[in-house]
Amino acid sequence: MRKGIIDRFEGEYAVVEFDGTTEDILKSEVPAEAKAGDTLIFEGDGVTIDKTDTRKRKNEIQNLMDELFEE
Template sequence: MRKGIVDRFEGKYAVIEFDGKTEDVQKSELPAEAKSGDTLIFEDGNVIIDKEDTASRKKEIEDLVEELFED
């Protein structure tokens, strides 16, 4: 099993970050609803969105931004 985070989309590719390194993966290999910032699990030829990890990281980022802009 590998976990990666969708960094961005470029044409027909998604740029996925795996352990600090990026790889291009064809968008057609990903779930249609995948978007930037989603955590993906790659296992046995299947790719699923890890919704729990995605939500957790999003909350963490929102908290950091809120803390940064506190008066």
């Protein structure tokens, strides 16, 4: 199993970051509802969205932004 984060979509590819390096993965190989910022789990022939990790990372980012822009 390995985990990656969708950085962006370019044409028919999802650009996924794995430990600081990126790989182009065909969009047809990731879940249709996947979007930039989602954490993906690659296991065997399947790919799923790790909704718990995605939510956790988004909350951490939001908290950092809130701290940065406090008046």
